[in-house]
Structures are given as C-alpha cells and as structure tokens.
Amino acid sequence: MTSFSFDRDNSLYKNRDALLEEYTPNNLVGRDDELEEYHAALQPIINGEAPSNIFLYGKSGVGKTAATRFLLNQLQEDAARYDDITLSVVEINCDGLNSSYQVAVRLVNTLRDPADQISNTGYPQAQVYSFLWDELDELNGTIIIVLDEVDHINDNSILYQIPRARSNGYLEHAKIGLIGISNDLSFRDSLSAKVRSSLCEKEVSFPPYDATELQKVLSQREQVAFHENALAEDVIPLCAAYGAQDAGDARQALDLLLEAGDLARKDAAEQVVDHHVQEARRKLERDRIMEGVADLTQHARLILYALTSLEAEDNSPARSRDIRPRYEQLCNHIGTEALTSRRMRDHLADLAMLGVISSTEKNEGMSGGKYREHALKQDLHLVVSALEETIELAGVHESIRPYYQSLLDERED
C-alpha cells in the first residue's frame, strides 16, 4: 500500500508564502513612472499643504493597491520626521459595501473603539456623516482615506461629501485627502462632473504590465520564494510572456509561477522547468473556465450548452440564428422563455469575453452583409464538465452523450 506519511519538503521553495496574495514585497519593481506620478500627487502632504484627492485606475493586478501601500508606508515613515505633521491613514475595501451609507458606517467603526461601534442600520444618513466628521476631527491633522474598489459604491454621496467636508464647515481640524482606487475603467466617466472634479483632482493610470516588467516582478519574488537554481532559466521569461499575453496582471503571473512550482514539487522534480509552466497554465485556464461558467446566468449557460451541442455535431462555427432553435429547445425543456435575439447576442459576446467561445465577424460584402460566427474555444470535455448542472437540468442532448458519459465514468474511477 502507498504510504501517505508526510515528510517536510523544502527542496524547491525557500519561502512559498512569498508567492501568495497576502505577501507584501519590500519594494515595487516595474512601476517607476506610475510611482513617480503618485509620489508627486502625495508630495503636498509632506509640505504641510492641503492633500490632493487622487484617483487611481487600471485593470486587475496592475499594482494599484501594492503601490498605494508602498507609498503610504513610506510617507508615514517620512512624515514622522516632521513635528508639525500628524498623518493618519484609513484604508477600506468597498467590496460588499454597496452604498455611501455603509461605507460611512465602516469608516466610523474603523476609527472608533471596538467597544463603541455603530450598527449598519438605524441611523439617518446625516447622523452617520456627523459621527464620521466627529471621529475625523478628533484624529486631527492630515488624514488619508483610501477607498479601494470604490466603484462598488452605488451612489456618489460620500465621494462628494468627504472632499467638501472642510469647506462646508463640518471639519475644523482635520485635513482630508481621499484616494479612490478602481479597476472599472468606465467608473470615472460615470461620475457626475461635480464628483469627478473633486475626486479626480490628480489621476494616476496604471497600464497592464508588459513582459519585461513582469519579469522584474517575478524575478524579485523568485529571490525570496525559491532556492537558488530551483527554476530553470526559461521559467521566469515564460511566465512573464504568458502573463503579458493574457492580461498584464501580476497576480495571474505570480499564480502561474506558484502553480508551476507546486506541480514540480508534486513530481519531486529537482527543478521547475518549462513543461511545469505549460501544465500549470492549462490547469489555471481550466479552473478559470470552470469558475467563469459557474458564475454565468442560467440563460448564458443554456446558450453555451446550445453551441456546445452544435459543436459536438460538427455544426460549428454557427451563426446566432443557427444557435437559437437549439437554445429555444433547451429553454422549453426547463419551462422557461427564451431571451430575445438581441439579449442572446449580448450573452454570446460575454461568453467570448470569458474566453470560452470565439466569435468571428464575417463580411459577405454588399450581398450578405456582416454577421458573427461562434465556436467553442475550449475543449469540449472541459465545457461539458463546466456545464454539468445545466445539462442535468435541461436534459442530456444526444450529441453530447459520449462526453457526458465519459465525465461520469471518470468520476467513478
């Protein structure tokens, strides 16, 4: 019988935790231009002047939060050298806080003693703001409020109130600088002109990382996380190239390196090599598709199911008018009404964004006009497995029976 005893294995990793999300690197590499601009926007604070409100934007994993923590830590350290500066930083993530009211409550509770918290309901909004001004004024000095994922707040009230609190006479002692962070690139444009002009006084845009920048980020982590020579020479360049090609997201590139390291460890390999990276990439892509499909609405999944069944019959690429009858048939099975053709096309576009299907525009010139053709971009087995629940609900279509069966067989093994 195989032995399942555990022996410590430190052969590849020196400190695996350094590749996890929670780890904060000492230094930020590959973001010199952005840090320089951000630094300049924070400079008034150390000069004892009124702080600017700053808005940071850029896609996921491009270092917005990391740069904020890095510079604010530095700023706090340096501010301590000046007797006339009292600097406090309050950072909250607005994920899960949908309204200005909830954000204000969270801010009050972050600033208050644990024994003196307020509840999430029960006070008029004006009262909660008044609590907030009291807490801020008591702190005194310069206060930086960081609202990460600021686009999650559905109304703009707090983004309007905080920058104006002093000029409106609500604050006597405290000088507030608001830092808003968002990865929703349309958020800024959706703000009213009044809010935009105060929140976005200074803006710093964070572009996706290119391969050279990702190499720097990954090499820096390699030093901390892996033993010398634990990685073959091409591992970092390969992870960086994939990362840049995908989304320029440092989080994704670090995840790829971690997964490759874990696969090498599972193989008891002496080094992490090329094929570990390739395999890790396939695994992460698979996980991403499985999660992405699980998060889709039921109609999006039915549309994907319809296209999957056409693909299994070798009837793809297919136009949306060819997918529609199969989709309607599936809707019929579960007793729901099909969405309009227009909504269906929107869902096809979302599926293409997720990377589970590919949609190609065709142009038949004057006679035929433009249309799109859709096909699965991922392996049929993988999509059938991601759609398992929907298939159970809507019934197993004849065309996908062999794929569905092999999924069940695999499970039994």
Ligand SMILES: Nc1ncnc2c1ncn2[C@@H]1O[C@H](COP(=O)(O)OP(=O)(O)OP(=O)(O)O)[C@@H](O)[C@H]1O
């Ligand atoms: N320049 C960098 N040097 C070192 N590590 C970095 C760098 N940029 C990002 N990282 C790391 O990548 C991960 C994601 O970065 P971060 O959280 O700052 O991204 P973000 O732009 O705030 O993304 P999101 O909008 O998804 O929150 C973190 O683990 C961070 O430590």
